[in-house]
Amino acid sequence: MFNSKAILIGLCLLCATGPLLAQDCHLALRGHVTDADTKEALPYATVFVRETGKGAVTDENGWFAIPDLCERTPYTVEIHHVECAHFTQVVQLTENAEMEFHLVHTAILNEVVIREKAVAPPPTQAEIAVEQNDLEAAKGLNLGETLKKLPGVTLLSSGATIAKPVIQGLHSNRIAIVADGVTLQSQQWGNDHAPEIDPFTADKISVVKGAAGVRYGAGAMAGAVVLEPAPLREKDGIGGWLSLGGFSNGWGGVASGAADWHLPGRSLTFRLQGTAKRSGNLRAPDYWLGNTGASELNFSAMAGWKKGRWRHTVSVTQFGQRFGILRAAHTGSLSDLEAAISSDTPRNNLNYFSYKIDRPYQRVQHNVLKYKAEFRFNDIWKLSGQYNFQYNQRREYDRGRNNTTQGDKAQVAFQLWSNTLDLALEHLPIRHWQGGVGVQAVQQLNYVSKGGYIPDYLGWGGSVWATERWRRFPVPWEFEIGARYDFRRNHVTTTGNGNNDLDEQLTFGNVSGTLGAIYHFSNDFSAKLNTGLAWRPPHVNELFARGVHHGAGTYEQGNPDLESEKAWNSNLTLDWKTSFASAMVTVYRNSVQDFIYLNQPRDSIVLTVRGPFPAYFYQQDDAVLQGLDASVSVSFIPQLALETRASILRGYRLARRNGENSTYHDWLPLMPADRFQYGIRWTVDGRRRKVDGGRRSADGEREAEGETFVRLLATTVVRQSHIPEEGLTKAPPPAFTTLGLEAAHTFYLSSPSGDLPIEIGLNVQNLTNVRYREYLDFFRFYTDSPGVNVGLRAKVSFGH
Amino acid sequence: MFNTKLHFPNLLLLLAASITLLFSACKKDEATEQELITKVVVHLTGTGSSLFNEEFEAEDPDGDGVWNTIPSLDIPANTVFDVHIHVYDSNEEIDDEIEAESNEHLFTYKVTGANLTVGDLSTDDNGAPFGIDSRWTSAAASAGTVRIQLIHEPIDKNAADPGGEVDFEVTFPVQIQ
Numbered sequence: 001m002f003n004s005k006a007i008l009i010g011l012c013l014l015c016a017t018g019p020l021l022a023q024d025c026h027l028a029l030r031g032h033v034t035d036a037d038t039k040e041a042l043p044y045a046t047v048f049v050r051e052t053g054k055g056a057v058t059d060e061n062g063w064f065a066i067p068d069l070c071e072r073t074p075y076t077v078e079i080h081h082v083e084c085a086h087f088t089q090v091v092q093l094t095e096n097a098e099m100e101f102h103l104v105h106t107a108i109l110n111e112v113v114i115r116e117k118a119v120a121p122p123p124t125q126a127e128i129a130v131e132q133n134d135l136e137a138a139k140g141l142n143l144g145e146t147l148k149k150l151p152g153v154t155l156l157s158s159g160a161t162i163a164k165p166v167i168q169g170l171h172s173n174r175i176a177i178v179a180d181g182v183t184l185q186s187q188q189w190g191n192d193h194a195p196e197i198d199p200f201t202a203d204k205i206s207v208v209k210g211a212a213g214v215r216y217g218a219g220a221m222a223g224a225v226v227l228e229p230a231p232l233r234e235k236d237g238i239g240g241w242l243s244l245g246g247f248s249n250g251w252g253g254v255a256s257g258a259a260d261w262h263l264p265g266r267s268l269t270f271r272l273q274g275t276a277k278r279s280g281n282l283r284a285p286d287y288w289l290g291n292t293g294a295s296e297l298n299f300s301a302m303a304g305w306k307k308g309r310w311r312h313t314v315s316v317t318q319f320g321q322r323f324g325i326l327r328a329a330h331t332g333s334l335s336d337l338e339a340a341i342s343s344d345t346p347r348n349n350l351n352y353f354s355y356k357i358d359r360p361y362q363r364v365q366h367n368v369l370k371y372k373a374e375f376r377f378n379d380i381w382k383l384s385g386q387y388n389f390q391y392n393q394r395r396e397y398d399r400g401r402n403n404t405t406q407g408d409k410a411q412v413a414f415q416l417w418s419n420t421l422d423l424a425l426e427h428l429p430i431r432h433w434q435g436g437v438g439v440q441a442v443q444q445l446n447y448v449s450k451g452g453y454i455p456d457y458l459g460w461g462g463s464v465w466a467t468e469r470w471r472r473f474p475v476p477w478e479f480e481i482g483a484r485y486d487f488r489r490n491h492v493t494t495t496g497n498g499n500n501d502l503d504e505q506l507t508f509g510n511v512s513g514t515l516g517a518i519y520h521f522s523n524d525f526s527a528k529l530n531t532g533l534a535w536r537p538p539h540v541n542e543l544f545a546r547g548v549h550h551g552a553g554t555y556e557q558g559n560p561d562l563e564s565e566k567a568w569n570s571n572l573t574l575d576w577k578t579s580f581a582s583a584m585v586t587v588y589r590n591s592v593q594d595f596i597y598l599n600q601p602r603d604s605i606v607l608t609v610r611g612p613f614p615a616y617f618y619q620q621d622d623a624v625l626q627g628l629d630a631s632v633s634v635s636f637i638p639q640l641a642l643e644t645r646a647s648i649l650r651g652y653r654l655a656r657r658n659g660e661n662s663t664y665h666d667w668l669p670l671m672p673a674d675r676f677q678y679g680i681r682w683t684v685d686g687r688r689r690k691v692d693g694g695r696r697s698a699d700g701e702r703e704a705e706g707e708t709f710v711r712l713l714a715t716t717v718v719r720q721s722h723i724p725e726e727g728l729t730k731a732p733p734p735a736f737t738t739l740g741l742e743a744a745h746t747f748y749l750s751s752p753s754g755d756l757p758i759e760i761g762l763n764v765q766n767l768t769n770v771r772y773r774e775y776l777d778f779f780r781f782y783t784d785s786p787g788v789n790v791g792l793r794a795k796v797s798f799g800h
Numbered sequence: 801m802f803n804t805k806l807h808f809p810n811l812l813l814l815l816a817a818s819i820t821l822l823f824s825a826c827k828k829d830e831a832t833e834q835e836l837i838t839k840v841v842v843h844l845t846g847t848g849s850s851l852f853n854e855e856f857e858a859e860d861p862d863g864d865g866v867w868n869t870i871p872s873l874d875i876p877a878n879t880v881f882d883v884h885i886h887v888y889d890s891n892e893e894i895d896d897e898i899e900a901e902s903n904e905h906l907f908t909y910k911v912t913g914a915n916l917t918v919g920d921l922s923t924d925d926n927g928a929p930f931g932i933d934s935r936w937t938s939a940a941a942s943a944g945t946v947r948i949q950l951i952h953e954p955i956d957k958n959a960a961d962p963g964g965e966v967d968f969e970v971t972f973p974v975q976i977q
């Protein structure tokens with residue numbers, strides 16, 4: 001295909017003669033990269049064409065190919081390899097070409113700049129990645145904690161042990177959590193159901209903000225959290241890392257490690273990874289938080305191999321968690337709740353330290369089995385298929401009348417089995433269009449034990465999607481267009497909540513779409529505009545919940561007449577990056593038709609067996625969420641950076657007063673309060689590592705060198721004054737400011753097999769031990785948030 | 801198209817091992833126990849010359865946690881009653897269980913409006929109030945309510961707010977005739 005002869009005119013820009021009329025832009029450059037000294041082929045070198053922004057990675061034999069280059073146009077080809085000096089050459093093509101590149105071996109590893117260009121270009125929605133240092137520092141906590149420093153991302157929590165991410169005001173079934181290409185299928189309908197993800201499995205975590213339904217399916221109305229594992233080892237031998245951490249609040253400890261093994265002389269690679277975590281009662285500034293201990297045990301195993309044009313990966317993960325629910329947050333009735341709310345200190349609190357996890361507690365388990373196969377037809381077309389099985393189980397152990405005799409029996413168990421099959425046909429640029437088409441099929445079975453608040457269901461779903469992306473150098477525009485159709489059928493039956501003899505078939509179907517553009521003002525400055533339609537069928541709990549929700553101390557009733565939510569989300573992002581400063585500002589408006597929310601009509605009380613409970617009813621209204629996320633960082637001298645971030649959001653619904661036809665704006669409940677962060681950061685070597693995915697080198701190694709820095713970051717959250725007209729059970733908490741301190745340093749331990757890098761880190765949360773409560777923490781009714789927490793960690797990587 | 805042959809026996813081993821891990825990790829699904837109180841019976845027996853003997857049943861037969869029926873306690877005036885509370889979990893009487901754990905339980909009675917007094921609560925093993933048995937005294941004809949609670953693990957059985965958690969709470973209308 002590329003066997004025509006090469007024409008190479010190095011550094012000869014002026015040789016370009018003749019008119020550029022009728023220019024052919026479908027030439028391909030095929031190249032072979034070798035080591036200039038040893039003449040050996042260099043696999044996994046990164047090749048990048050500066051002008052087109054396109055890149056490739058050499059295969060095992062040192063070959064690469066870059067399609068869609070224009071004739072008689074000078075291109076700067078950059079080649080990087082970990083072991084070699086950076087190489088740049090200007091080439092011009094008149095026809096399909098084949099070239100040899102010789103790289104000079106060098107030991108100065110520091111000079112190598114590694115770029116990785118994913119096959120899929122970044123979305124036209126706002127996308128932000130968790131900084132590597134923040135990721136390392138927060139891995140010992142939970143997924144929510146790792147995300148909450150990102151502008152536009154907040155947490156919905158039930159105490160410090162249960163936290164779920166909120167993207168631009170929406171959460172749970174309205175965002176997708178995607179780990180290693182698998183959308184988490186768990187029971188996210190409950191406010192006290194945190195995502196079942198071990199952050200230690202991720203090498204990169206990013207958040208896509210905006211309607212992401214085309215990419216991630218029905219439900220991704222507000223965005224997605226995307227976790228990517230480190231690539232499997234491509235070099236023969238064994239490598240890995242071990243990380244240990246300790247936290248003063250709750251006297252918690254965490255250990256996590258991974259080992260990679262690439263079979264010598266074959267393409268087969270394995271990884272085994274595991275995490276263990278244990279912590280006891282947390283402490284607020286003035287008292288212990290009784291029964292807030294947690295334990296976690298997670299495993300994952302991956303294997304990958306290549307054969308010819310095939311590439312396969314198999315993985316299994318197991319997530320297991322057991323955590324206590326604050327004893328003082330367990331209220332049996334409205335009178336208990338009122339007593340607890342009016343008390344300044346937690347009522348029925350166990351005010352001492354203990355590792356014991358007693359009732360009420362929850363046990364959560366999640367398993368994923370994934371198999372993915374990719375087949376490359378040629379340098380352009382790729383077909384991939386992925387199957388995953390997921391099993392999710394939640395057990396809720398409540399306090400009860402005969403809990404002492406009950407042993408290990410849970411009051412409620414929810415189980416969810418999911419099978420998902422994805423097929424995608426994707427292509428690299430053809431006449432400047434890059435994209436693909438795909439289909440997805442999902443099957444789900446949900447089984448709830450007797451008296452389980454929601455009914456059982458069996459669901460079937462199917463989707464088709466297509467998306468294309470246009471980019472042509474040097475046109476400063478990029479365009480994206482995509483569409484998707486999802487179909488979902490649920491068969492709902494009951495096993496014994498209030499909906500006796502329920503047997504219904506429900507069908508939902510809708511179109512999602514996305515339209516986006518990026519304009520590059522310069523290399524440093526771009527604007528992204530995206531508008532998208534996304535939708536979500538009402539979840540079974542919103543339709544049929546009926547009963548006491550013990551975790552929340554409420555009586556909830558679904559509404560079988562609810563329709564699908566439809567969101568129209570538009571956002572504009574300005575992104576500016578230079579060597580001394582960077583800024584990213586996103587403004588958005590998410591207009592949701594038939595937004596589903598829990599409403600508590602004033603004085604609505606249900607006489608439950610445990611006494612009168614406040615009654616909440618699912619209902620829907622049109623709603624609008626709009627806001628601004630911003631982050632700015634400026635370095636006046638190379639070592640010193642000032643950082644600030646802001647998240648501002650307003651969410652209202654179009655409410656109607658009884659008997660009136662006109663609507664008015666009523667603020668939505670549970671919308672994040674405005675949040676500002678500002679900090680100062682001292683970096684010892686004065687050079688910040690690139691955060692845009694540059695951490696990973698082409699052969700899957702992690703960059704050994706960490707940076708040495710100290711950072712002081714303040715977070716101010718204002719009082720949420722935009723609350724529903726009807727008021728709240730407990731008024732929003734006052735504004736507060738907390739301080740965080742972080743530091744990290746890497747040193748090297750010499751060993752027979754070379755230097756072992758050891759990264760140590762310090763992470764102090766709530767440094768000044770401030771008393772505060774978060775508006776989006778359900779436990780704000782009962783207690784203050786935890787006080788000062790000093791975290792120390794050490795991580796050693798081996799086998800590079 | 802995707803059921804490609806696995807070329808490496810050790811991969812099969814890994815797969816087998818990981819699937820074993822996967823399913824051994826799913827513990828056998830032990831039955832859950834939703835301890836639902838589905839019925840509370842107030843049994844009033846008149847003392848002295850009264851021949852009054854009636855049971856009043858508050859019921860939640862569908863088990864959704866909401867009382868479906870709460871009857872009115874229509875009782876004669878100027879009478880003294882011995883009162884016993886029966887508690888049912890899915891139509892199985894569990895009074896014995898509660899009595900066995902009397903130290904951890906407390907029945908409370910709160911009368912509003914009606915001319916009725918509740919006293920002589922039965923005691924637990926430590927001599928503290930328990931209250932599954934009590935004595936009610938009605939006076940002149942009147943109407944009101946009586947709230948009966950079963951509190952689990954009260955912190956102080958003698959306090960006005962005993963703490964603990966409510967196992968059941970039912971408020972009966974009272975009609976003294």
